[in-house]
Structure formats: structure tokens, C-alpha cells
Amino acid sequence: MKIGVIGGGQLGRMLALAGTPLDMNFVFLDPAPDACAAALGEHLLAGYDDPEALRRMAESVDLVTFEFENVPAETVAFLSQYVPVYPVAESLRIARDRWFEKSLFKELGIPTPEFADIQSQADLDAAVAAIGLPAVLKTRTLGYDGKGQKVLRQPADVSGAFAELGSVPCILEGFVPFTGEVSLVAVRGRDGETRFYPLSHNTHVGGVLNLSIASTDHPLQALAEDYISRVLTRLDYVGVLAFEFFEVDGGLKANEIAPRVHNSGHWTIEGAECSQFENHLRAVAGLPLGSTAKVGESAMLNFLGSVPPTDAVLRIADCHLHHYGKAFKAGRKVGHATLRCQDAATLQARIAEVQALIARG
Numbered sequence: 001m002k003i004g005v006i007g008g009g010q011l012g013r014m015l016a017l018a019g020t021p022l023d024m025n026f027v028f029l030d031p032a033p034d035a036c037a038a039a040l041g042e043h044l045l046a047g048y049d050d051p052e053a054l055r056r057m058a059e060s061v062d063l064v065t066f067e068f069e070n071v072p073a074e075t076v077a078f079l080s081q082y083v084p085v086y087p088v089a090e091s092l093r094i095a096r097d098r099w100f101e102k103s104l105f106k107e108l109g110i111p112t113p114e115f116a117d118i119q120s121q122a123d124l125d126a127a128v129a130a131i132g133l134p135a136v137l138k139t140r141t142l143g144y145d146g147k148g149q150k151v152l153r154q155p156a157d158v159s160g161a162f163a164e165l166g167s168v169p170c171i172l173e174g175f176v177p178f179t180g181e182v183s184l185v186a187v188r189g190r191d192g193e194t195r196f197y198p199l200s201h202n203t204h205v206g207g208v209l210n211l212s213i214a215s216t217d218h219p220l221q222a223l224a225e226d227y228i229s230r231v232l233t234r235l236d237y238v239g240v241l242a243f244e245f246f247e248v249d250g251g252l253k254a255n256e257i258a259p260r261v262h263n264s265g266h267w268t269i270e271g272a273e274c275s276q277f278e279n280h281l282r283a284v285a286g287l288p289l290g291s292t293a294k295v296g297e298s299a300m301l302n303f304l305g306s307v308p309p310t311d312a313v314l315r316i317a318d319c320h321l322h323h324y325g326k327a328f329k330a331g332r333k334v335g336h337a338t339l340r341c342q343d344a345a346t347l348q349a350r351i352a353e354v355q356a357l358i359a360r361g
């Protein structure tokens with residue numbers, strides 16, 4: 001089976017690594033000449049709206065999926081005329097715009113921070129008066145890894161904040177005094193069968209995911225599954241969906257969804273019976289889903305900017321290296337390590353070892 005993937009970054013690369021043993025071949029559309037997934041499939045080097053490249057993809061693949069949510073709506077509409085595209089276009093439309101996303105949570109009765117649509121500085125002033133400070137101003141689209149957002153702590157932070165984010169449509173969110181951040185990765189097949197991975201505890205540094213630890217019997221697992229199921233059913237979703245939550249007051253508040261495989265699910269490559277990547281491919285291809293059960297105690301640490309020397313990473317017991325083959329650049333996600341251990345105490349010790357290695361630079 002030939003799979004077209006919109007985007008050729010590390011998520012596409014890991015999809016191909018999971019799909020190759022299933023006799024799947026990959027075609028990546030990515031305008032970057034150094035797209036790191038290109039090592040594992042055919043690379044259509046063109047813009048996401050390039051009609052010629054889209055035609056070539058539509059002619060040569062059995063289905064199309066994507067590895068990031070900012071795919072132009074026209075691209076999905078064009079490809080959908082010729083081949084199945086999963087997940088459904090509606091999930092992209094919603095996930096790439098924080099206003100649509102938060103509005104969907106509200107419609108589905110999923111708790112989320114208070115929010116308001118901001119089209120001008122006057123809107124922002126009015127919303128701050130209603131929601132109060134602290135609050136977070138975020139661009140509605142194209143924000144990721146803490147980019148396109150600003151925390152407003154005091155009145156002086158408010159004036160000029162709309163211009164600082166580029167005078168583009170934004171939302172203002174109430175600041176959530178969370179005790180932790182968790183994410184749920186779920187997979188839904190073409191027939192509606194749904195499976196859930198254990199919740200991941202996530203730690204961010206400067207808005208970027210740093211560490212994910214797979215939980216065991218998390219008390220909020222069932223609640224998170226209920227919330228994500230509402231979204232999956234409403235969208236008639238096919239594939240992997242990730243849902244990020246804040247833990248607050250013993251419950252959950254929805255932050256955002258990602259209609260794709262997710263960084264907080266990378267531990268599943270070694271830490272689950274069937275990884276999020278393989279399960280995404282199984283789902284979109286209409287194949288039976290794999291088990292989402294955890295194997296041992298597992299965690300993932302991102303390598304940002306550079307990857308430590310391979311031998312140093314592999315010298316750490318229970319540690320697996322994923323090098324994305326990307327050029328090193330400050331702050332860029334260029335690899336990760338997965339740890340899979342017998343017990344939670346060993347896992348904590350190994351996490352400290354990887355962190356010490358990262359700190360050595």
C-alpha cells in the first residue's frame with residue numbers, strides 16, 4: 001500500500017519507520033529540500049498547494065494522511081476528490097484554529113479555560129476586563145511550541161499586546177493554575193473502534209515539550225477518555241488524535257487537540273505493544289488496531305538543538321535513541337530518547353541520567 005503524507009518532518013519519518021514492515025511505501029510532500037522523512041520514501045519537493053505535486057501524489061498513492069495541522073484546506077479538498085484523506089478535513093479546520101477548537105470543547109461540554117475572540121486591542125481590553133489577569137493571549141492559527149503567545153500578568157502587559165503578536169486574530173484565555181499537564185493519545189479506526197494509550201505526564205520548558213512519562217492507572221484516565229471520545233465521535237475521526245489537558249482542582253481542563261501523531265506519544269515506540277505511529281497507519285488503512293497497552297515503565301525526553309553523541313546515549317541502560325537526521329539548530333527538535341524500564345524507581349534514575357547527559361551539552 002502506498003501512503004501519501006503531507007509534511008516530511010520527524011513525524012513522517014517515524015510513520016514510515018512503523019509502516020515499512022507492514023509493506024507500506026511512502027510519498028512525502030514537503031517544500032524543504034532537507035525534509036528528514038525523505039530518507040524513507042519518495043520526496044515531492046514542492047509547496048503544499050502546488051497543483052502539479054498534488055496531482056502526482058493523488059495519482060500515485062492509495063490514501064493520504066498528514067503529519068501537521070496547517071495543511072491548506074484547498075489541498076485536502078483537492079486530494080479528497082481522488083483518494084481517501086484521513087483524518088477528516090473538519091478535524092484540520094478545527095485543530096488549526098484555537099477559536100474553533102475551544103468552541104468545540106464548549107459545545108461538547110468539555111471544561112476549558114474561559115476564552116474570548118480578539119480581533120483588536122479594544123477587544124483585548126474588554127476581554128481582560130471580563131476574564132481578569134493573569135491571562136494568555138494566543139494567535140488563533142499557526143501557534144506551536146509556545147510560539148505566538150504571551151502571558152499577560154499585569155495591566156502594563158496588556159497595552160500593545162495585540163500588536164506584539166502581529167495584529168492577527170487571537171484568543172484570550174484565562175490562565176490555568178495547573179498542578180500538571182497530561183495528554184491522551186487515542187486511535188480510532190474506520191469502523192469506529194477506539195483505543196486509548198495511558199495518559200502521559202508532560203513537562204514543558206519555555207512552552208516546548210521536554211519530558212513525557214507514561215502513567216500507570218492514572219485517576220483521570222477515564223475522564224480523559226470520555227472527553228476525547230466526544231471529540232472523536234463528533235468528528236467521525238479516523239487515525240491518531242492527541243488531546244492535551246491541564247490538571248487542575250482534581251479534574252481536567254482542555255488545552256488543545258492535535259489531529260495527528262504527537263510528541264507526547266513518542267514513548268509508545270518502545271513503551272507500548274503497538275506504537276502510535278503503527279496504530280495511526282493501521283487506522284487510516286482500515287486494518288485491525290493494535291494493543292495500546294504499556295510494556296514496562298516508559299518515558300521520553302526530547303533532544304532540542306543537538307543530539308548527544310550516540311555512544312553516550314546508548315551507554316545508558318534501558319535507553320533507545322531516535323535521531324531525526326536534521327541539522328542542529330538552537331531550540332529545534334532534532335531527536336529524542338525513549339526509556340523503558342522494569343519499575344518506576346529505575347525509570348526515575350534513568351531519566352536523571354539522560355537529563356545529566358543533556359545538561360553536559
Ligand code: AMP
Pocket residue numbers: 113136143144145146147173174175176177178181204207208244255256
Ligand atoms: P499551547 O501552545 O497552547 O499548548 O501552550 C504551550 C504551553 O503554555 C502549555 O503546555 C502550558 O504549559 C502553557 N499554557 C498554555 N495555555 C495556558 C493557560 N491558559 N494557562 C496556563 N498555562 C498555559
